[in-house]
Amino acid sequence: VPELPEVETIRRVLSEKLPGRRILNLQTHHAKPLRPQSMAEFEKQARGQRIVAVERRAKYLFLRLEHGSLLVHLGMTGQLFAAPVVLRPAAGKLSLPDQHTHVILFLSGGMILYFRDIRRFGKIRWVTDEQMGELLQRLGPEPLSSKFTVEGFRQALTRRRTSIKALLLNQAVVAGIGNIYADESLFRAGVAPQTRGATLTLAQISRLHTSIRRVLREAIRHRGTTLSDYFDPESRKGGFQARLKVYGREGEPCQVCRTLVRKDVTAQRGTHWCPACQPGPKNKTGPRLLNKSRNNPA
DNA sequence: CTCGGCCTGCTC
DNA sequence: GAGCAGGCCGAG
Numbered sequence: 001v002p003e004l005p006e007v008e009t010i011r012r013v014l015s016e017k018l019p020g021r022r023i024l025n026l027q028t029h030h031a032k033p034l035r036p037q038s039m040a041e042f043e044k045q046a047r048g049q050r051i052v053a054v055e056r057r058a059k060y061l062f063l064r065l066e067h068g069s070l071l072v073h074l075g076m077t078g079q080l081f082a083a084p085v086v087l088r089p090a091a092g093k094l095s096l097p098d099q100h101t102h103v104i105l106f107l108s109g110g111m112i113l114y115f116r117d118i119r120r121f122g123k124i125r126w127v128t129d130e131q132m133g134e135l136l137q138r139l140g141p142e143p144l145s146s147k148f149t150v151e152g153f154r155q156a157l158t159r160r161r162t163s164i165k166a167l168l169l170n171q172a173v174v175a176g177i178g179n180i181y182a183d184e185s186l187f188r189a190g191v192a193p194q195t196r197g198a199t200l201t202l203a204q205i206s207r208l209h210t211s212i213r214r215v216l217r218e219a220i221r222h223r224g225t226t227l228s229d230y231f232d233p234e235s236r237k238g239g240f241q242a243r244l245k246v247y248g249r250e251g252e253p254c255q256v257c258r259t260l261v262r263k264d265v266t267a268q269r270g271t272h273w274c275p276a277c278q279p280g281p282k283n284k285t286g287p288r289l290l291n292k293s294r295n296n297p298a
Numbered sequence: 299c300t301c302g303g304c305c306t307g308c309t310c
Numbered sequence: 311g312a313g314c315a316g317g318c319c320g321a322g
Binding site for chain 1: 299300301302304305306307308
């Protein structure tokens with residue numbers, strides 16, 4: 001589920017609620033999300049510690065503790081819910097905990113934090129600062145930071161034979177983009193998803209760089225995209241789904257040129273795009289324009 | 299680099 | 311019942 005905008009939304013909510021609270025007690029109900037750490041080790045390391053800050057890098061969340069951090073990755077269906085003890089059974093429509101709630105943290109000040117993950121692709125475990133550093137080191141630049149430059153992006157794409165879609169999903173190229181925002185960025189930049197990295201022009205790379213940043217910022221402003229499973233820690237939905245231009249819109253007319261939005265598979269992922277607005281190697285035809293906003297489908 | 303696997307639940 | 315889903319990792 002959650003890509004950078006959703007994880008950032010979660011971070012912002014949690015950073016209002018968690019810092020300063022102590023993990024008074026905790027329960028682990030399923031071993032898989034903790035692996036390779038054991039349930040006992042996780043509980044031992046986290047119990048009694050105070051939460052200092054909540055940070056994000058790419059799609060990873062960190063609850064920084066006095067010693068080390070709780071590393072959280074939400075995978076496809078992971079969720080974090082924070083609820084006051086009194087309201088416990090009424091955290092949204094869910095009655096928590098349920099059979100998909102794998103970790104529960106009982107915090108000081110009468111708050112409970114739940115980690116829930118239906119498909120169990122997500123992770124939560126305690127890491128040292130050193131382990132955290134190693135993990136983060138393998139990630140490419142944060143797209144919304146000044147470390148993400150057109151020049152650096154260009155260098156990461158040259159000589160690459162794979163599709164730009166695969167490269168955008170590669171967290172070492174740029175960190176935090178997932179399937180939704182890859183498709184939306186490519187549409188807004190007017191670049192076909194199948195285009196090989198090495199064949200992109202500087203103009204295309206530059207447009208993509210801008211589109212990525214614009215889309216992510218706009219999605220954060222709208223608190224992320226809720227297609228089905230994504231809710232923030234207060235059980236609120238995101239609002240960006242209404243602003244998606246191609247993702248999930250296969251068969252609908254393109255909002256720019258009325259060509260039907262197509263869905264196929266690129267980089268082993270469902271890929272949504274407008275063949276007219278995103279001319280590629282196979283279709284050199286440009287978009288059939290309704291108005292004159294050629295360079296700016298967004 | 300591409301593919302299958304990891305999981306459950308929902309839609310066709 | 312098959313196929314698909316917002317992610318990632320390891321095998322070949």
